[in-house]
Amino acid sequence: MVTTTHHHSCTLCEATCGITVTVEGDRVTGIRGDEADPLSRGYICPKATALADVHHDPDRLRTPLVRFGDEWVETSWPAAFELVAAGLREVRERHGKHALAVYQGNPSAHNFGLLTYGLPFFRELGTRNLYSATSVDQLPHMLAALEMFGHQLLMPVPDIDRTDLFVCLGGNPAVSNGSIMTAPNVRARLKAVRRVVVIDPRRTETAGLADEHLFIRPGTDALLLLSLIDVLFAEHLVCTGRLTPHLVGLDILREVARGFPAERTEPVTGVPAERVRALARELAETPRAVVYGRVGICTQEFGGLAAWLVVVVNALTGHLDEPGGAMFTTPAVDALPLAALTGHRGSFGTYRSRVRGLPEFGGELPVAALAEEIDTPGEGRIRGLITSAGNPVLSTPNGARLERALDELDFMVSIDPYLNETTRHADVILPPTVHLERSHYELALANYSVRNVAKYSPPVFRRGSDQRHDWEIVLELATRVLGGGAPARLLGGLGPEAVLELGLLAGPHGLRKLHKGLSLRSLKQEPHGVDLGPLERRLPGRLATRGRKVNLAPKSYLDDVPRLRGVLERERPALVLIGRRQLRSNNSWLHNSERLVKGKPRCTLLVHPDDARQRGLGDGDRALLSSASGKIAVPVEVTDAIMPGVVSLPHGWGHHRDGVRLAVATAHAGVSANDVTDEGFVDALTGTAAVSGVPVELTPEREFDRS
Secondary structure (H helix, E strand, O other), rough: OOOEEEEEOOOOOOOEEEEEEEOOOEEEEEEOOOOOOOOOOOOHHHHHHHHHOOOOOOOOOOOEEEEOOEEEEEOOOOHHHHHHHHHHHHHHHHHHHHHHHEEHHHHHHHOOOHHHHHHHHHHHOOOOEEEHHHHHOOOOHHHHHHHOOOOOOOOEEEEEOOOEEEEEOOOOOHHHHHOOOOOHHHHHHOOOEEEEEEEOOOOHHHHHOOOOEOOOOOOOOHHHHHHHHHHHHHHOOOOOHHHHHHHHHHHHOOOOHOOOHHHHHHHHHHOOHHHHHHHHHHHHHOEEEEEEEEEHHOOOOOHHHHHHHHHHHHHOOOOOOOOOOEEEEEOOOOOHHHHHHHOOOOOOEEEEEOOOOOOEEEEEEEEHHHHHHOOOOOOOOOOOOEEOOOOHHHHOOOOOHHHHOOOOOEEEEEEEOOOOOOOOOEEEEEEOOOHHOEEOOOHHHHEEEEEEOOOEEOOOOOOOOOOOOHHHHHHHHHHHOOHHHHHHOOOOOOOHHHHHHHHHHHHOOOOHHHHHHHHHHHOOOOOOEEEEOOOOOOOOOOOOOOOOOOOOOOOHHOOOOOHHHHOOOOOOOOOOOOOOOOOOOOOOOOOOOOHOOOOOOOOOOOHHHHHHHHOOOOOOOOOEEEEOOOEEEEEEEOOEEEOEEEEEEEOOOOOOOOOOOOHHHHHHHOHHHHHHHOOOOOOOOOOOOOOOEEEEEEEHHHHHOOO
């Protein structure tokens, strides 16, 4: 049998590593790193090999399924489309367009078919009830981009390859390979950095590589950052460099930070005042330094303030838009000019959710409101739902309430290749092709890469004659639900490649470079990808604000500071829960790969020895973890890598639900952290779910059994 070699990209995490796939017939025989890829340079993490497992997975759906009670029946694509279109039309006609909701999962960001066709279709539906993984992830960073730089996509990334001081809050890039910092092989990159400081409630894998690790209590990052800013002003260390004429709000910041001296915040954050002062001086005195904050600072009750203040610290120390600091990319396909032409740079608070009044962001509502918008009676109640590439039962707060709510819907359809914990509630499942069966271009994450690159990957396998790409699925639904004019608004049947071609030609490396410009044709001739160079200074030209100014003190944040000040006097819970990222896992959807879940169980609760001793728990014991929203039984792992008063459970497990077709995942079920997170616990400013810092109680399971 003939062996063929294909160059592709791994789309299973933020790193987007270049891979070389060897194939014999219809079987993958090997996946290894592509040495010639300009960004990953031969590196791949364990998840890349799971592309083969997903492709060959016997549990993967290839034919539409229709549910009749507890039974699933295969049907043809035309029949499935007719059922779905009828169900969606009926919801809209009987209850109005806002009665139909959409949830888009994290994998959408890696799928340029869904980005170019799915996102426009969902917005064409005209419903206010759009939801996505954004509000359990990066929303606070996007709000800071909108409020400070004028566009929600203008998020700076650490220029990690040229920095001398890397300060990391609430992130674990050694495991994630970056996140809003597309950086394959972060371990090697960090080893080249002169000094690394990690501030985190857990001694993470990244902290294990760092020169210094400081414990911080969950949810207090904004206090620490304000103390850093206070030191910078008090000790006359502020130096904003060439951006000084383009910055506004410095005097306001000085006054705000004055109320948060390091000695005042130390008892709450747990970070010694002398270390805060030393770190502020170090940031100010190091020519190439950067502060990086990630999901741990976003998904907490002060996520909006924390994300804002990370940008502020970088600006005040002269490290914004400077080599080695926080910089902006020059992507080959630039979404900002297109968004400017359509007048959509982002939005915040233009409307609010029906039940709780949580704010809209970017045309979406916070997913923490989804369950209540379904199960709370009244006008405007959600009666129908589309899920696309997502598993919100395991990925959003209080998944138990959400799964109960899903059973109250009039109609639900899922665009998903698996019968999982969420899609089992659907009336119809429409399974798209998977990674190696479709072409790929990193439309979204190229905007946050630590180096400017471009790469197009054709599919490794031809799709089956009775398979559909996800963009074809949504295009068909658009035609049937919205009428004949919808395909024209979604570029008809031209496909994602046509959108990519236009984007490349109009981009900064396209037609303006004349015969040397990037095009889809030229990219196809470079199967390993094209290196477009290191990050460059982009400000003030890249700014989308009035007068090309960076607003360091937006009113929305200033109005939220009094809420933060209240934490200084508030009694702390005895124990709080945080999540954790794992190298061989990505959210909820790679647990059906035997090679990724085999070995020692990883769904364990990390508990500090002092906390375990106080509760009569030992390593390996089972305990009951309970919160305001639920309780779960978990195996305990006693370790001093976690801060006293904090416990940690990984995200994405909980595959014990009945009615799923995930044989491997079910055998390694674990428990869902989101069965004890609280949908009522959110960042009041942004509506982002606060899944970090959830108050919990921990008791031996045997004591619960006796009661």
